[in-house]
Amino acid sequence: MSAVSFETSFSDYLAISQLLSRAVNLIDANRLEEWVDCFAEDGRYYVLSRENYERKLPLKLFQCDNKNMMHDRVLSLRQANVVNIHRDQHVTGLPQLTKNADGSFRADSGYALYTTDQGGISQLFGVGAYVDTIRIEGGQALFVERNVIVDTFSIPNMLSTPI
Amino acid sequence: MQTQTISWPAKDLSRIPFAMYHSPEVYAQEQERIFRGPTWNYLGLEAELPNPGDFITTVIGDTPILVSRDAEGKVHALVNRCKHRGAVLRREACGNAKDHSCIYHQWRYSLAGQLESVPFQRGMKGEGGMPADFDKSKIHLDELRVEVYKGVIFATFSDQAEPLLDYLDAPVVYEIDRLFAKKIKVLGYQRQRIFGNWKLYNDNVRDPNHGGLLHMFHATFGLYRLSQIGGAKLDRKHRHNITFNQLGTDDAEAKEGYSDTKKVFQSEYQLRDTAMLQNKKEFADPVTLVILSVFPGAVFQQIANSLCTRQIRTRGLNEMELYWTYFGYEDDDAAMTEHRLLQANLCGPGGYISMEDGEAVEIVHKASFTAQDKHAIVEVGGKGEIRDSGNLISEMPVRGFWSYYCELMGIEPGEQENAEAAAKQAAAQTSLQKAAA
Numbered sequence: 001m002s003a004v005s006f007e008t009s010f011s012d013y014l015a016i017s018q019l020l021s022r023a024v025n026l027i028d029a030n031r032l033e034e035w036v037d038c039f040a041e042d043g044r045y046y047v048l049s050r051e052n053y054e055r056k057l058p059l060k061l062f063q064c065d066n067k068n069m070m071h072d073r074v075l076s077l078r079q080a081n082v083v084n085i086h087r088d089q090h091v092t093g094l095p096q097l098t099k100n101a102d103g104s105f106r107a108d109s110g111y112a113l114y115t116t117d118q119g120g121i122s123q124l125f126g127v128g129a130y131v132d133t134i135r136i137e138g139g140q141a142l143f144v145e146r147n148v149i150v151d152t153f154s155i156p157n158m159l160s161t162p163i
Numbered sequence: 164m165q166t167q168t169i170s171w172p173a174k175d176l177s178r179i180p181f182a183m184y185h186s187p188e189v190y191a192q193e194q195e196r197i198f199r200g201p202t203w204n205y206l207g208l209e210a211e212l213p214n215p216g217d218f219i220t221t222v223i224g225d226t227p228i229l230v231s232r233d234a235e236g237k238v239h240a241l242v243n244r245c246k247h248r249g250a251v252l253r254r255e256a257c258g259n260a261k262d263h264s265c266i267y268h269q270w271r272y273s274l275a276g277q278l279e280s281v282p283f284q285r286g287m288k289g290e291g292g293m294p295a296d297f298d299k300s301k302i303h304l305d306e307l308r309v310e311v312y313k314g315v316i317f318a319t320f321s322d323q324a325e326p327l328l329d330y331l332d333a334p335v336v337y338e339i340d341r342l343f344a345k346k347i348k349v350l351g352y353q354r355q356r357i358f359g360n361w362k363l364y365n366d367n368v369r370d371p372n373h374g375g376l377l378h379m380f381h382a383t384f385g386l387y388r389l390s391q392i393g394g395a396k397l398d399r400k401h402r403h404n405i406t407f408n409q410l411g412t413d414d415a416e417a418k419e420g421y422s423d424t425k426k427v428f429q430s431e432y433q434l435r436d437t438a439m440l441q442n443k444k445e446f447a448d449p450v451t452l453v454i455l456s457v458f459p460g461a462v463f464q465q466i467a468n469s470l471c472t473r474q475i476r477t478r479g480l481n482e483m484e485l486y487w488t489y490f491g492y493e494d495d496d497a498a499m500t501e502h503r504l505l506q507a508n509l510c511g512p513g514g515y516i517s518m519e520d521g522e523a524v525e526i527v528h529k530a531s532f533t534a535q536d537k538h539a540i541v542e543v544g545g546k547g548e549i550r551d552s553g554n555l556i557s558e559m560p561v562r563g564f565w566s567y568y569c570e571l572m573g574i575e576p577g578e579q580e581n582a583e584a585a586a587k588q589a590a591a592q593t594s595l596q597k598a599a600a
Contacts, residue, residue: 047513049351049352049353049354051256051352051354052351055257055351057349057350057351057352058350058351058500058504059350059351059352059353059489059504059507060351060504060507060508061353061511061512061513062508062513063504063507063508065505066436068434068435068436069435069436069439069508071435072434072435072436075432075434075435076380076434076515079379079383079432080379080380080383080384080432080515081379081380081515081518081519082377082519082522083518083519083522084521084525153353153354154354154355154356154484155353155354155355155356155512155513156356156358157355157357157512157522157525158355158512158513158518158519158521158522159512159513159518160513160518
């Protein structure tokens with residue numbers, strides 16, 4: 001792996017950074033319908049526990065093989081599921097970028113996710129890592145695949161909103 | 164003892180005292196009389212430790228358990244606690260080993276739990292070490308009785324426990340035969356921490372009525388509605404429960420039954436990708452959902468093609484962890500494995516149709532804390548005799564759980580003295596209220 005500056009242009013780095021921050025900010029703002037737009041048309045979204053990831057077990061917590069499945073998650077959350085009333089606040093680390101052979105980028109970054117209840121009490125929901133494959137099309141970065149590897153895999157209460 | 168002041172006004176257990184979810188004394192007694200009592204506790208699946216030397220660590224109630232397969236292939240359930248100073252012996256979740264050594268002072272045990280060596284047992288130059296009468300052959304990790312049925316590992320602390328198949332009884336054995344007819348492969352795990360007493364989750368899984376009311380995804384997308392063919396079957400002691408249903412059997416009745424609810428059944432919503440909702444028929448019968456709960460802390464699940472076990476792990480009075488083990492069959496082709504993985508979206512802490520259970524347990528635990536002299540009403544499906552239910556509009560299996568629970572705890576619900584105690588409590592409260600006024 002060579003240093004970022006030799007393989008990533010500044011504009012690519014900016015586009016990717018914008019995507020990464022947009023994705024978590026949209027979730028924190030409960031604009032989940034727009035969050036889906038952070039993905040390419042062939043995009044995939046997975047949330048998986050570190051436990052399964054390290055044992056090479058295929059089971060996920062969320063498995064969205066396509067954008068329709070992401071829309072369905074949002075629809076169910078809006079219309080069917082009864083969730084614990086809360087808001088999310090992500091705190092993310094700087095991404096480490098590497099360029100893939102097909103011109104896409106791999107981005108590795110860390111996150112901490114706090115939830116706040118109606119009484120204004122915040123708790124750590126979990127920490128983990130994003131391992132993303134990102135494509136830049138016409139100056140705009142989009143997720144081809146977003147993997148959320150959850151270190152805090154003993155999920156407190158429920159996992160309702162995407163991470 | 165606190166339990167004597169808790170009132171059980173209804174002999175048929177149609178009233179459950181909220182104090183049972185909040186009393187530290189009760190919790191301590193449960194560990195002894197339920198989890199270390201004459202019950203068979205689910206530990207895991209043989210497929211998780213297929214080879215000699217394989218081990219997994221788990222719990223029964225609060226007690227740490229090491230499940231270890233010895234060189235001859237026999238599965239042992241050992242208390243995961245070194246006999247020397249009481250340290251956790253195996254700290255890993257799973258692995259393969261030649262023996263089990265305690266990190267603290269390197270006491271080394273065989274895979275079957277027999278103490279094999281103690282470093283510097285004879286000391287040095289005649290000084291130190293263990294006394295001459297120390298006999299390591301007499302030291303063995305505390306070992307439980309194990310029975311493995313169809314690859315499912317159960318253990319008990321008690322010599323008094325009936326044989327496993329008698330304990331499970333015919334209706335439960337039938338379901339385990341059905342679910343474990345073929346060799347399985349584990350697909351992965353999920354864990355969910357629920358902030359409520361462990362018995363509230365037992366109530367939850369024995370309450371077919373909530374499935375079609377709380378879990379709105381179920382009803383909205385037709386997987387499970389109270390209007391479908393289904394019911395609840397119990398064993399002879401009513402301690403276990405099998406909730407089952409058949410999807411697609413209620414098109415006419417659904418709208419009417421749900422007409423009093425606002426959001427539960429909404430026929431106007433459609434998923435964009437319905438692959439997850441498909442049931443690929445793999446069982447001879449038409450049953451598409453089985454939630455089998457085995458006293459005191461195991462659940463076996465078929466929801467369409469999503470198969471898993473759930474283990475209730477107590478974490479003190481006010482918290483539990485639900486440990487989900489998903490599996491498929493060894494002879495599944497790649498497409499079936501993919502389908503099961505996709506359908507796992509339905510369950511677990513992030514499951515479309517199960518995520519609400521954590522919240523339901525939590526809000527009962529929270530609000531019932533200040534109602535410890537009061538009782539939950541358990542009457543859906545009828546009062547009196549506890550029996551099988553011919554449809555899903557029932558919570559009768561909840562009373563079944565409590566009837567066996569009370570038997571093990573030495574509680575006699577509905578006794579005169581309990582009624583009197585309740586009357587006294589009520590009188591005391593009235594006089595308090597008067598005094599306050």
